[in-house]
Amino acid sequence: MTSGQPVLRRSVPAAMLLLAMLLVPAFIVPDATADSPPPDWVISSTVTLDRTVKDLRANLIIESGGELRITNSTLVMNCSTDGEFELLVKTGGRLVSENANITFGPSRAHYWFRVNGSMELRDSEISGTRGMFDLGGVYITSSQVSISGCHFFDHQWYALLINGSSPSVSACRIDHCKGGIRIESGGKPTISGNAIQGNERDGITVLGSNPTIKDNKISDNWRGIGLFQSEPEVSGNEITGSGLVGIDCSDNSDAAITGNTISGSGQAGISVVYSAPSIRSNTITSNGVGINSTSSAAQISKNTLAANREWGVFAKGGAPTLEGNKYTDGSGKANGLGAVATVWTLRVTVVDSERKPVPDALVTVKDRTGKLVFSGRTGDDGTVPALELYQSQSGDGASSQSTTPHTIKVSWEDLSSSTTVTMDKDRSITAELTRPAEKGFIPAAGGMLALAAIMFVLALAGKRR
Numbered sequence: 001m002t003s004g005q006p007v008l009r010r011s012v013p014a015a016m017l018l019l020a021m022l023l024v025p026a027f028i029v030p031d032a033t034a035d036s037p038p039p040d041w042v043i044s045s046t047v048t049l050d051r052t053v054k055d056l057r058a059n060l061i062i063e064s065g066g067e068l069r070i071t072n073s074t075l076v077m078n079c080s081t082d083g084e085f086e087l088l089v090k091t092g093g094r095l096v097s098e099n100a101n102i103t104f105g106p107s108r109a110h111y112w113f114r115v116n117g118s119m120e121l122r123d124s125e126i127s128g129t130r131g132m133f134d135l136g137g138v139y140i141t142s143s144q145v146s147i148s149g150c151h152f153f154d155h156q157w158y159a160l161l162i163n164g165s166s167p168s169v170s171a172c173r174i175d176h177c178k179g180g181i182r183i184e185s186g187g188k189p190t191i192s193g194n195a196i197q198g199n200e201r202d203g204i205t206v207l208g209s210n211p212t213i214k215d216n217k218i219s220d221n222w223r224g225i226g227l228f229q230s231e232p233e234v235s236g237n238e239i240t241g242s243g244l245v246g247i248d249c250s251d252n253s254d255a256a257i258t259g260n261t262i263s264g265s266g267q268a269g270i271s272v273v274y275s276a277p278s279i280r281s282n283t284i285t286s287n288g289v290g291i292n293s294t295s296s297a298a299q300i301s302k303n304t305l306a307a308n309r310e311w312g313v314f315a316k317g318g319a320p321t322l323e324g325n326k327y328t329d330g331s332g333k334a335n336g337l338g339a340v341a342t343v344w345t346l347r348v349t350v351v352d353s354e355r356k357p358v359p360d361a362l363v364t365v366k367d368r369t370g371k372l373v374f375s376g377r378t379g380d381d382g383t384v385p386a387l388e389l390y391q392s393q394s395g396d397g398a399s400s401q402s403t404t405p406h407t408i409k410v411s412w413e414d415l416s417s418s419t420t421v422t423m424d425k426d427r428s429i430t431a432e433l434t435r436p437a438e439k440g441f442i443p444a445a446g447g448m449l450a451l452a453a454i455m456f457v458l459a460l461a462g463k464r465r
Contacts (some may be wrong), residue, residue: 056077110129346408
C-alpha cells in the first residue's frame, strides 16, 4: 500500500487540472456579434438617407411617429432566403422615397413590403418583393398613399396589392412581374396614366372593389384587366396584345367601360360573363371576337367593332342590348364572320320506351333553311355534347337573319323521332324511341320481353295440368 500512496498523491492535481479544463469554457462569454442576427432597423423619429447605399440584413420597421426619407439613395433588403426580412410601415408611420431605389440583394431573395401607414413614392424604382397568389407585392392597406412616376419590376407576384384602401397610382411603369396591380376588398384607388406591360398574368385584377382605371396603356399581358364582382369605371385605356382578353368582366361585375381602345387580344376584346356592364363608345378591333357575351345583360352602344377575326358581338345566352354600334372600321374592313350572332344551348337526350338511355343513336340538327348544323351519335348515357345553335346572325348589324326554328331528328335502326324547337333560350329535349308491340322492343326493353316469356311458359304449364 505504501508504494501506491505516492501515485495517488500525484494523480489528484492531474484530475483537478482536467476538471478545470472542462469547466472553463462554460464561463467564457461568447462574442455576441459572431452569430446573432443584426437588430431590426426601427425608425421612431425622422431619419433621412441621402446619396447613400444602405445594405440592410434585418427588418425595417417604421413605427407610429417615425418617418424615413430616402432621396437619391439605394436601400437593399438583403435577404438570404425568400421572405426573411420585411419592410413595414406601421399605422402612423411614414415612408417617403424620391429618386430612390428599393430592391433585393445579390441573392435575389425576395422581401415583404407592407404599408399600413403613410407612403409617398416619387420617381423611384421598386423591385424584388415577395408574393403569392393573393398576398405580397407592395401590400397597401392605407389610403394615405401616393405613388407617381415609379418603375415596378421583378416582383415575385404582384407589383402592387391594394387591399380595402384608396391610394393613387399614376404615371408609373409596371413590367416583368407575375401580375401588375391587384385591387381587392372594397378598394377605391385611382389608377391613371400608367404603362403596364409584359406581365405573366393580369395587367390589373379587380375583386370586389370599385376603382377608377383611366388613361393607362396596358399591353402584352395575359389578360389586360380582369373584373370580378366589381363596379369600376374603366375609361380611356389603350389595351393591346392581351393573350386571352382585353377586359374580362365576370361574376356580377356591372362596370362602366367607356372610351377604351382594345386590339390584338387572343380570344376577345371584351368578355362578359354573368354581368351587366355598360360598354359604350369603345374601339374594339383586330381581336378574336369583339365582344363575347355569355349569359349577360350588357348594354352595348356606340362602339366600333371591326376587323375582328370572328364576330363583332357573339352573344351566347342572356339578352344583351345593342344600339348604335358600327361594324366596319375607317377603311371599311368588317369582321371575319359577321357583325352579330346570337346563340343558345340545346341539350338532347335519347331514351327508349322504359326511359333508359339509348346509345349509338344518330342525332341530326338542321336550321330553318335546311342546312345541316350537327350530326353525331349518342354516348352510353344517351346524350350528345351540348349544341350551340344560332338564333340569328347579322352580317352588317343593320339587318338580321333568323336561323331558327331547328329540326332535330333522332334515329336508331328502323326507329326515328323528329321534333322542332325554336332557339330563343337555352333548351333541353328528350327524344323517345318506341315501336309498336307487334314489332317487338328495342334494346333496353329486354327485361320486359324476358318477363313476358316467363309468363307465357307459366301459362302454358298451367293449361297442361
